[in-house]
Amino acid sequence: MNADEMLARLSRPLSPWRRVAAAVAAIGGGTGAAAIGVLWITEPQLPARTQVAFAGLVAIGLAWAGYGIWALTRRTPLFARDRVVAGWLAVGATTLLAVFTAAVAVARQRGWALPAVALALLLLAAVNLVRARAVRSELLRRKHELGG
Amino acid sequence: MTDELLVIRCRLGERDALARLVRQWHEPVLVYVRRMLGPAHAEDVAQEVWLAVLRGLPRLRQPERFTPWLYTIARRVVVNRLREEYARPEVPGEAAERAVPDHGDLVADRDEVARRLGGLPAREREVLILFHLEDLPLEACAEICGVPVGTVKSRLSRARRMVRAAIEAEGEGR
Known part of the structure; x- marks a missing residue:
């Protein structure tokens, strides 16, 4: 087996699109499940069938999130550039979630704790993005120092 | 391009x-794995090593220490495959001072050493591969194997004696 054949075997973890796709699955799945959960929690007296449907949608979102997290931890690592992209995605998703939960709380006059939780998640995503950018900047600085 | 620059570019995701x-x-990875495990599953194990390397690269804090880090991962994957062999208790080591590494006589013939590897226990085999065939310094061998330098010297000495004994036995058999 030569190096090119090995590279072909490693095509999945080496593909930046696959790495970002795994991050999208993790973030999108988690955010989707949270948004459906917010609707479910704040809707009074839902019929049983609707509750089952909500539960199914939450399970699907969590399954995608689980798959994304599994892929990122076991198969497709995020490198510095990917982490910045994933950081922006997380900030975008948690911003949408915060706006959505605030709108739902205002419209239904209940569930006021949910926008606070979403804001906390947004804060975490922002801190994560700042760290990812700092790590990437440090690596870029070192790369230039070494003449790269 | 130095290893450090290459690793930094990798960590950036280029x-x-x-x-x-x-x-x-x-x-080098494939040869190490093949020498430790034989040719049968070497390619699959080498792929396993690379997957572990790619998983670990974003967390590699000292890019200039890439070589021992790479072999440490390769060794970990190999040890998983040779769990039974590594579980056997090691033969008591001789004093490190008697085991000063030399590059002379039989170990000068790398092909001869490579040919005899299969007959050695895993611990002796790995130090012989790392030190004599991959040309890594003793300190790096010790780091990769997770043992003190003195232990590496003892294993090297024992490995050389085993190879020498095998050559002599073959010579007498002719």
Whole structure:
């Protein structure tokens, strides 16, 4: 087996699109499940069938999130550039979630704790993005120092 | 391009750097795995090593220490495959001072050493591969194997005696 054949075997973890796709699955799945959960929690007296449907949608979102997290931890690592992209995605998703939960709380006059939780998640995503950018900047600085 | 620069470019996620890293180190990894395990599953194990390397690269804090880090991962994967062999208690080591490494006589013949590897226990085999065939310094061998330098010296000495004994036995048999 030569190096090119090995590279072909490693095509999945080496593909930046696959790495970002795994991050999208993790973030999108988690955010989707949270948004459906917010609707479910704040809707009074839902019929049983609707509750089952909500539960199914939450399970699907969590399954995608689980798959994304599994892929990122076991198969497709995020490198510095990917982490910045994933950081922006997380900030975008948690911003949408915060706006959505605030709108739902205002419209239904209940569930006021949910926008606070979403804001906390947004804060975490922002801190994560700042760290990812700092790590990437440090690596870029070192790369230039070494003449790269 | 130095290893450090290449690793930094890999940590940034540059695809061409990742491909270059694999191209540069594919052969040494495959040879190490093949020498430790034999040819049967070497390619699959080498792939396993590379997956672990790619998983670990974003967390590699000292890019200049890439070589021992790579072999540490390769060794970990190999040890998983040779769990039974590594579980056997090690033969008591001789004093490290008696085991000063030399590059002379039989170990000068790398092909001869490579040919005899299969008959050695795993611990002796790995130090012989790392020190004599991969040309790593004693300190790096010790780091990779997770043992003190003195232990590496003892294992090297024992490995050389085993190889020498095998050569002599073959000579007498002719």
